[in-house]
Amino acid sequence: MLVVMQSDATQAQIDAVCDAIREMGFQPAPMPGAQRTAVGLIGNDGQVDGSHISGMAGVGQVIYVSKPYKQVSREWRPENTVVEIAPGVRFGGTEVPVIAGPCSVEGEPQILAVARAVRAAGASALRGGAFKPRSSPYSFQGMGLEGLKLLAKAREETGLAIVTEAMDEEGANLVAEYADCIQLGARNMQNFSLLKVLGRLRKPVLLKRGMSATIQELLLAAEYVLAAGNPHVILCERGVRGFDTATRNLFDLSAIPLVHKLSHLPIVADPSHGVGVREHVPPMARAAIAAGADGLIIEVHPTPDKAVSDGAQTLYTEQFGRLMGEVRTIAEAIGRTITPAPAHQTVGAG
Amino acid sequence: MLVVMQSDATQAQIDAVCDAIREMGFQPAPMPGAQRTAVGLIGNDGQVDGSHISGMAGVGQVIYVSKPYKQVSREWRPENTVVEIAPGVRFGGTEVPVIAGPCSVEGEPQILAVARAVRAAGASALRGGAFKPRSSPYSFQGMGLEGLKLLAKAREETGLAIVTEAMDEEGANLVAEYADCIQLGARNMQNFSLLKVLGRLRKPVLLKRGMSATIQELLLAAEYVLAAGNPHVILCERGVRGFDTATRNLFDLSAIPLVHKLSHLPIVADPSHGVGVREHVPPMARAAIAAGADGLIIEVHPTPDKAVSDGAQTLYTEQFGRLMGEVRTIAEAIGRTITPAPAHQTVGAG
Amino acid sequence: MLVVMQSDATQAQIDAVCDAIREMGFQPAPMPGAQRTAVGLIGNDGQVDGSHISGMAGVGQVIYVSKPYKQVSREWRPENTVVEIAPGVRFGGTEVPVIAGPCSVEGEPQILAVARAVRAAGASALRGGAFKPRSSPYSFQGMGLEGLKLLAKAREETGLAIVTEAMDEEGANLVAEYADCIQLGARNMQNFSLLKVLGRLRKPVLLKRGMSATIQELLLAAEYVLAAGNPHVILCERGVRGFDTATRNLFDLSAIPLVHKLSHLPIVADPSHGVGVREHVPPMARAAIAAGADGLIIEVHPTPDKAVSDGAQTLYTEQFGRLMGEVRTIAEAIGRTITPAPAHQTVGAG
Amino acid sequence: MLVVMQSDATQAQIDAVCDAIREMGFQPAPMPGAQRTAVGLIGNDGQVDGSHISGMAGVGQVIYVSKPYKQVSREWRPENTVVEIAPGVRFGGTEVPVIAGPCSVEGEPQILAVARAVRAAGASALRGGAFKPRSSPYSFQGMGLEGLKLLAKAREETGLAIVTEAMDEEGANLVAEYADCIQLGARNMQNFSLLKVLGRLRKPVLLKRGMSATIQELLLAAEYVLAAGNPHVILCERGVRGFDTATRNLFDLSAIPLVHKLSHLPIVADPSHGVGVREHVPPMARAAIAAGADGLIIEVHPTPDKAVSDGAQTLYTEQFGRLMGEVRTIAEAIGRTITPAPAHQTVGAG
Incomplete structure (x- = not known):
C-alpha cells in the first residue's frame, strides 16, 4: 500500500x-x-x-500494490489447476472440453434429443438450466427438481457430464446431488453467502463473471470458494455490460490471457451469452479457442425457434456440428485438442 | 412487440x-x-x-414496445406509493427522511454514539451493517446477530428507525425480526431467490440498484417483491460502474426523475457509495434533494479514520450536521421538508 | 511514479x-x-x-503518483479562475450565468424570438449552433456563416453574450469574429490540432467533456489550450456514454465537485444533452446548481416540436421561465446568485 | 420509424x-x-x-427501424469491398495483410530497422506515427513532415506499403502525398470536418473506432467519407473504453462479425491498443484472425524499452516473428491466407 x-x-x-x-x-x-x-x-x-x-x-x-486475493493467484500456485468434472472431462490442461445444450431443460424428449445431438457432434458435457434466473418474475423460472432428474437421465444415456445452475443454498444441494458441476450465474457472482455454500460442498464450480465485474472481483469471488475449502473452480467469461445494444453483451476475450497470467484457475468462454446473436456465436467461439480458452459453453437446441428462452442466441445442431470442426482445427493450430465425446453409451440409447 | x-x-x-x-x-x-x-x-x-x-x-x-414490468409501473398505480418504515418515517410523500449511520456496526459504544449524533443532527433513521457483503473473504464480514441486537438497542434509546442489510434467507428472517426496513445490496439486486423471500416477509425493503443495472432491471427486481405480495419497496440509486476511477462509482442522479416517471415507488439516493469520497458527499447529497429524491442514506461515523470499513466516504458528525442544514434549505426551495428526528427518547439516554 | x-x-x-x-x-x-x-x-x-x-x-x-497536467491544476493556482465572456457574464465567481437557446440557428425570426424569450426569463447568454456536428452526413449541418451573423444580430438587439460551436480551424476563426465564447463539442474534445488553434485565438472557450473522457483527460484537453497561451477556459459536463438507453447519456454531476477540487477552472452543466429528455431537464438543472455548477447551458425553443434538431430535449420557453425561478431559489440556498439578464437593449427591440 | x-x-x-x-x-x-x-x-x-x-x-x-447509414451498408452493396492500398496489399478479400511497425517514427535508423524486421517476418505494410495525438500537450507530438519522409524512405527500401495518421486537414494533405493509406485515429472518429476532407482526397482511409463509439456510429463516420466520394475505407477495431483498468481498453472482437453482417467494408483489428499489454497481444491477434478480421495492425519495435511511446504494448521483433507463424496457421484453419511480404527490394538494402 x-x-x-x-x-x-x-x-x-x-x-x-x-x-x-x-x-x-x-x-x-x-x-x-x-x-x-x-x-x-x-x-x-x-x-x-x-x-x-x-x-x-x-x-x-x-x-494498493499487493493483490487482495491469495489462493487463486499464480504466485500461490505457479502450475495450472486442472479441474476434472467427470472422468476424462478436464479443464485447465491441454485438452479443451466443450459443454453444449439448451438454455433451459424443457422436457424429456427435448433434453434427450439435444444430448444425443451434441454428443454426436463431439461435446463432452451437457448444459441445461433447471433453475433459471430471469429478469422478470413472469418469465419461465425452470423445471426445478424435475429438470435435474431429466439431466441425470441424459447423462445415464449419453455419458455426458452435467453442468447446471444453482441460485440458492437449497438449489445448490440439489444440483450437487444430480450434476457434475454447479454453475453460479453472472447475477450471483457476488452472492457471497452462496459462494460460501459452494465452498463447503466441494463439487466443481463453474463461476461466471458478473455483468460488470473486474477480473480482480471475479478472482476474489473465486477466492471465497477456495477459502471455504473447495479448490475445484472453473472461471467463465460470458460478456460484460457494454454501451452498444447491437450485441447482448460485450464479450471480453482479453479476460482469457489476463486470467491465465494472474491465476492458476482454468477459464472457459460462453460466446452464446457473450454476443447473444446466433450468427456471431461461431466466429466468437473460434476466437475464444485461439485466445487460449480452456473450454467452451454453447447453447444448442434442435429447434431454437421454439426454445422457451434464449432462442436468438442458440445454435441449430447442424451449426454446432460445423463449429466443432472449426474449433478442432484452431485448437490444433495452437497445440491443443478438443476433448473427445464420451465413449460410454448405455444399451439401447442413441 | x-x-x-x-x-x-x-x-x-x-x-x-x-x-x-x-x-x-x-x-x-x-x-x-x-x-x-x-x-x-x-x-x-x-x-x-x-x-x-x-x-x-x-x-x-x-x-419491445410494452414494458415487461407491471405492478411497479406508474400506469398500474398513478399516485405515489408512500412506504412508512416506522411511525412518521415515510418515503414517497412530501417529507424526505434522512437515514444515517456507520458502514458497519462495530460495537455498542460506537453505534450508540453515532445514533445519538445523527438524531441530534436531524436524521430519522439509523443505518449500520450487521451482515456485510465484502469483495474479499478476508475482510470484516460484520457482527451478525450481535450487531442486530445493538441496532435494536440504539432504536430503543433514540427512537430512530433501523435500516440494515440482509444477504440471504436466514439473514432476512433475522433482520425482519430486529429492524424496520431490510436493505438488499447492489450485488444482490438480481438475487431472485432472495427477492422472493423478501416478497413473502412483507417488511419494507430498501432495494439498491445493481452495479450496472438499467432502470428497467431495477424495476423488474422490485416487481419480484411486489409480485410475491409485498408492496413496501423503496428504490435506491447508489452509483453505477463507470470508467473513471477518480470516483468510486458513477452516481446517476437522472435515475430519480426517470423512476418518478415510470413508477409509483419512492426512490432515495446514497451519495456515500455514489461518489465514495467524503468531500464530494455533501454536494451530491444536495443535488439529490434538488433532483427530487424521496430520501437520503448517508454514512456517518464519529471517527471515520478508525472505521473498520468505508472510512474514506464517511462523514464526520459535524459535517453531517452542516449538510442537514443545507438539505433542509434546498428541500424547502422545491416545496418539500426534511422529516424531523424522532421526538421519543428513553429516560436516561443521550 | x-x-x-x-x-x-x-x-x-x-x-x-x-x-x-x-x-x-x-x-x-x-x-x-x-x-x-x-x-x-x-x-x-x-x-x-x-x-x-x-x-x-x-x-x-x-x-503514476503525480498528475500529468500542470497549469489547469488547483496546485498551480489555488484561487478560482473567473472567465468573463462579456461584460458582467462571469463564470467561476459567486454569480452563476445561464446560457440558453436553440440547438441550431434556423433563421432570423426563430433566433430573435428565442433570444427575446430567454432574456425575458433571465438568461445572460444565448446559445445556438451555426456549425453542427451530426452523426449522419445526411442530417442538417447548420447555417454556417449566415447563422453566425444572425447570432450577432440577436446580441445586438438583446445584449446577450453569444456562445456557439466551432468544428475546425476555419470555423474557429469565424466564430472568434462573431461570438463571445467558442464552444468545442464533446466529439472534438481530443481534437488536439483544434485545441492548439483555440489556444492561439485567446477567445474564451467552452470545452465540453468527451463521450467517455475521464476528468483527467478533460483537464489535459484544457491544458492544451492553456499551454498554447489562452487561460480563458470553461469546462462543461454534458453526460457521458452509459449502458442504459433510457437516457441519452449518463449525466455525471459528480464531475462538478471533482473538477472544483482538482482545478481552478469553472465548470458548467448541460442537462439538455446530459439526459436528452425534456421533462428530466429541470430536475437535473436544479441538481447541477445544488452540486455547485458555475453555470448552466440549456436548450430552449419556442416550438420544440418543429425544431430541426434535438427537439426531444428542448424546453418550451414557459418551462424555461419556471426553471429559472427554481434555480434562483436553489442558488440562494447555497449562497450564490444567478447572473441577471443584460440591462442593455437597443431601441425598438423586444 | x-x-x-x-x-x-x-x-x-x-x-x-x-x-x-x-x-x-x-x-x-x-x-x-x-x-x-x-x-x-x-x-x-x-x-x-x-x-x-x-x-x-x-x-x-x-x-428507428431503418438504419441511418446507406452507402456503407451490406444492403447497398452485397459483395465485399476490397481496398487495395498498394499493389498486392488488399483488405477485404481472402488474403489478410498484416501492418506492423513502431508507435512513432523516431529517426532513420529506428524506422529502417523496424521496416526490415517486420518485412522479414512477413508484414506487408509498415505503420509508424509522424503526427501523434497525445493526451498531454507535454508528450512527444511526433516528427511531422520529417517522419513522413523517413516512412517514404523505408517504403523505397523495403517495398512495404505505408499507413500513417493525420490529425487535421494540413496533415491529411501531407500524408496523402507520402503514404499509401491515411489513418484516422480513435479520438478523431467523429471529427466530421476531417472526415469530409478525407472523402475528397480519395486516398485509402483506415478509420479507427472511437473510444466509446457504437458500431452504428463507426459506420456513420465511414458514411461521411463515402458520401464525399471516397469508397476506399478500412474500418479498425482498437478497443473501447471499459471499466476494468487491468487492460488499457476493452477489445471488442464481436465488432468483426457484426461489421461483416451490416457492411461491405473490410475491418482490421489492432490488438496492441486493444489490450495495451505486450504479453496479451499475441493471443488477441490470433483471436482476431479466428473471428474473421481482414487484417491486423500491430506495434513492433526492436527495443520497446527505449520506445518514446507505447512501449508497454509493443512487441519485440522476435515475438512478432513467432506471432506471424501462429496467425498463418489460424488463417489457414478458416480458409484464408496471410498476405505475403513484398518481393521488391532495392539494391543494397536489408
Whole structure:
C-alpha cells in the first residue's frame, strides 16, 4: 500500500498517517518527492483495508500494490489447476472440453434429443438450466427438481457430464446431488453467502463473471470458494455490460490471457451469452479457442425457434456440428485438442 | 412487440413469423414499408418473450414496445406509493427522511454514539451493517446477530428507525425480526431467490440498484417483491460502474426523475457509495434533494479514520450536521421538508 | 511514479529498472517489501511517460503518483479562475450565468424570438449552433456563416453574450469574429490540432467533456489550450456514454465537485444533452446548481416540436421561465446568485 | 420509424403525431394495441430525424427501424469491398495483410530497422506515427513532415506499403502525398470536418473506432467519407473504453462479425491498443484472425524499452516473428491466407 500525500500536506499530517500505519501493525516508509511525499507500507500481505486512511487529512490517494486475493493467484500456485468434472472431462490442461445444450431443460424428449445431438457432434458435457434466473418474475423460472432428474437421465444415456445452475443454498444441494458441476450465474457472482455454500460442498464450480465485474472481483469471488475449502473452480467469461445494444453483451476475450497470467484457475468462454446473436456465436467461439480458452459453453437446441428462452442466441445442431470442426482445427493450430465425446453409451440409447 | 424483417426477407419468411406470433396467442399485423416489412403483435401485455423470433430466418430485429414490468409501473398505480418504515418515517410523500449511520456496526459504544449524533443532527433513521457483503473473504464480514441486537438497542434509546442489510434467507428472517426496513445490496439486486423471500416477509425493503443495472432491471427486481405480495419497496440509486476511477462509482442522479416517471415507488439516493469520497458527499447529497429524491442514506461515523470499513466516504458528525442544514434549505426551495428526528427518547439516554 | 516489480523479479531486473529511471534523468528509490519490491522515482514532475518501463522484464505495474497536467491544476493556482465572456457574464465567481437557446440557428425570426424569450426569463447568454456536428452526413449541418451573423444580430438587439460551436480551424476563426465564447463539442474534445488553434485565438472557450473522457483527460484537453497561451477556459459536463438507453447519456454531476477540487477552472452543466429528455431537464438543472455548477447551458425553443434538431430535449420557453425561478431559489440556498439578464437593449427591440 | 404513444394518450395527441409525420412527407399508419397505440411511418428511407416527435405530448418513445447509414451498408452493396492500398496489399478479400511497425517514427535508423524486421517476418505494410495525438500537450507530438519522409524512405527500401495518421486537414494533405493509406485515429472518429476532407482526397482511409463509439456510429463516420466520394475505407477495431483498468481498453472482437453482417467494408483489428499489454497481444491477434478480421495492425519495435511511446504494448521483433507463424496457421484453419511480404527490394538494402 502506498499513501500519496497532497502537495500541501503538513509534517503533522504525514506523521499521523505513519502512526495509523503502525496501528495497523505495519511499518511506514516515508518517501519525500519533488512535489509531494508518499508513505509506503512495509510488510503488506495483500489483505490490508486502507479505506480509512484515504480519508485522513492531507491524504491525496491510497494505492494498493499487493493483490487482495491469495489462493487463486499464480504466485500461490505457479502450475495450472486442472479441474476434472467427470472422468476424462478436464479443464485447465491441454485438452479443451466443450459443454453444449439448451438454455433451459424443457422436457424429456427435448433434453434427450439435444444430448444425443451434441454428443454426436463431439461435446463432452451437457448444459441445461433447471433453475433459471430471469429478469422478470413472469418469465419461465425452470423445471426445478424435475429438470435435474431429466439431466441425470441424459447423462445415464449419453455419458455426458452435467453442468447446471444453482441460485440458492437449497438449489445448490440439489444440483450437487444430480450434476457434475454447479454453475453460479453472472447475477450471483457476488452472492457471497452462496459462494460460501459452494465452498463447503466441494463439487466443481463453474463461476461466471458478473455483468460488470473486474477480473480482480471475479478472482476474489473465486477466492471465497477456495477459502471455504473447495479448490475445484472453473472461471467463465460470458460478456460484460457494454454501451452498444447491437450485441447482448460485450464479450471480453482479453479476460482469457489476463486470467491465465494472474491465476492458476482454468477459464472457459460462453460466446452464446457473450454476443447473444446466433450468427456471431461461431466466429466468437473460434476466437475464444485461439485466445487460449480452456473450454467452451454453447447453447444448442434442435429447434431454437421454439426454445422457451434464449432462442436468438442458440445454435441449430447442424451449426454446432460445423463449429466443432472449426474449433478442432484452431485448437490444433495452437497445440491443443478438443476433448473427445464420451465413449460410454448405455444399451439401447442413441 | 414489433418484428422488423430484413430488407431481403421472403414472403415465406414473413408468413412464418406471422405463424409464430399466432402460436404465441397473439394477432400479427404486417406492415410493408419502403425498405422492409415490419410485423406488429396486437394484444401484447408486456410479458411476451420473443427471443426465439429474433433468431428466425429473415428477421432483422425484435423491438419491445410494452414494458415487461407491471405492478411497479406508474400506469398500474398513478399516485405515489408512500412506504412508512416506522411511525412518521415515510418515503414517497412530501417529507424526505434522512437515514444515517456507520458502514458497519462495530460495537455498542460506537453505534450508540453515532445514533445519538445523527438524531441530534436531524436524521430519522439509523443505518449500520450487521451482515456485510465484502469483495474479499478476508475482510470484516460484520457482527451478525450481535450487531442486530445493538441496532435494536440504539432504536430503543433514540427512537430512530433501523435500516440494515440482509444477504440471504436466514439473514432476512433475522433482520425482519430486529429492524424496520431490510436493505438488499447492489450485488444482490438480481438475487431472485432472495427477492422472493423478501416478497413473502412483507417488511419494507430498501432495494439498491445493481452495479450496472438499467432502470428497467431495477424495476423488474422490485416487481419480484411486489409480485410475491409485498408492496413496501423503496428504490435506491447508489452509483453505477463507470470508467473513471477518480470516483468510486458513477452516481446517476437522472435515475430519480426517470423512476418518478415510470413508477409509483419512492426512490432515495446514497451519495456515500455514489461518489465514495467524503468531500464530494455533501454536494451530491444536495443535488439529490434538488433532483427530487424521496430520501437520503448517508454514512456517518464519529471517527471515520478508525472505521473498520468505508472510512474514506464517511462523514464526520459535524459535517453531517452542516449538510442537514443545507438539505433542509434546498428541500424547502422545491416545496418539500426534511422529516424531523424522532421526538421519543428513553429516560436516561443521550 | 512507482514501479511495482513482480514477486519473482530478480535483482538484475530491479537493477535494470533503476538504470532506466536514471536514464530518464531521475533518481530511483528501491523499497523491498514482504511480497515484492517497489521502485519509486524521486523528482517526478508529472510529465514522465513510463510506458516503456511497464513492459520491462520483471515489472508488474507502473503507478503514476503525480498528475500529468500542470497549469489547469488547483496546485498551480489555488484561487478560482473567473472567465468573463462579456461584460458582467462571469463564470467561476459567486454569480452563476445561464446560457440558453436553440440547438441550431434556423433563421432570423426563430433566433430573435428565442433570444427575446430567454432574456425575458433571465438568461445572460444565448446559445445556438451555426456549425453542427451530426452523426449522419445526411442530417442538417447548420447555417454556417449566415447563422453566425444572425447570432450577432440577436446580441445586438438583446445584449446577450453569444456562445456557439466551432468544428475546425476555419470555423474557429469565424466564430472568434462573431461570438463571445467558442464552444468545442464533446466529439472534438481530443481534437488536439483544434485545441492548439483555440489556444492561439485567446477567445474564451467552452470545452465540453468527451463521450467517455475521464476528468483527467478533460483537464489535459484544457491544458492544451492553456499551454498554447489562452487561460480563458470553461469546462462543461454534458453526460457521458452509459449502458442504459433510457437516457441519452449518463449525466455525471459528480464531475462538478471533482473538477472544483482538482482545478481552478469553472465548470458548467448541460442537462439538455446530459439526459436528452425534456421533462428530466429541470430536475437535473436544479441538481447541477445544488452540486455547485458555475453555470448552466440549456436548450430552449419556442416550438420544440418543429425544431430541426434535438427537439426531444428542448424546453418550451414557459418551462424555461419556471426553471429559472427554481434555480434562483436553489442558488440562494447555497449562497450564490444567478447572473441577471443584460440591462442593455437597443431601441425598438423586444 | 415507429412512434409508441403513452398508454393514456388522447386521440387528439395521436392525430397530432400523424399530422407531424405527414408534414415530414411520409404516411402515418396508426396501430391500436391492447395497452397503447403505435404509429408507423410508411416510406422511411433511414434518414428521418424524429427527435422533435419524441418530445410531443402523449408520445412515449420513438423507435428507428431503418438504419441511418446507406452507402456503407451490406444492403447497398452485397459483395465485399476490397481496398487495395498498394499493389498486392488488399483488405477485404481472402488474403489478410498484416501492418506492423513502431508507435512513432523516431529517426532513420529506428524506422529502417523496424521496416526490415517486420518485412522479414512477413508484414506487408509498415505503420509508424509522424503526427501523434497525445493526451498531454507535454508528450512527444511526433516528427511531422520529417517522419513522413523517413516512412517514404523505408517504403523505397523495403517495398512495404505505408499507413500513417493525420490529425487535421494540413496533415491529411501531407500524408496523402507520402503514404499509401491515411489513418484516422480513435479520438478523431467523429471529427466530421476531417472526415469530409478525407472523402475528397480519395486516398485509402483506415478509420479507427472511437473510444466509446457504437458500431452504428463507426459506420456513420465511414458514411461521411463515402458520401464525399471516397469508397476506399478500412474500418479498425482498437478497443473501447471499459471499466476494468487491468487492460488499457476493452477489445471488442464481436465488432468483426457484426461489421461483416451490416457492411461491405473490410475491418482490421489492432490488438496492441486493444489490450495495451505486450504479453496479451499475441493471443488477441490470433483471436482476431479466428473471428474473421481482414487484417491486423500491430506495434513492433526492436527495443520497446527505449520506445518514446507505447512501449508497454509493443512487441519485440522476435515475438512478432513467432506471432506471424501462429496467425498463418489460424488463417489457414478458416480458409484464408496471410498476405505475403513484398518481393521488391532495392539494391543494397536489408
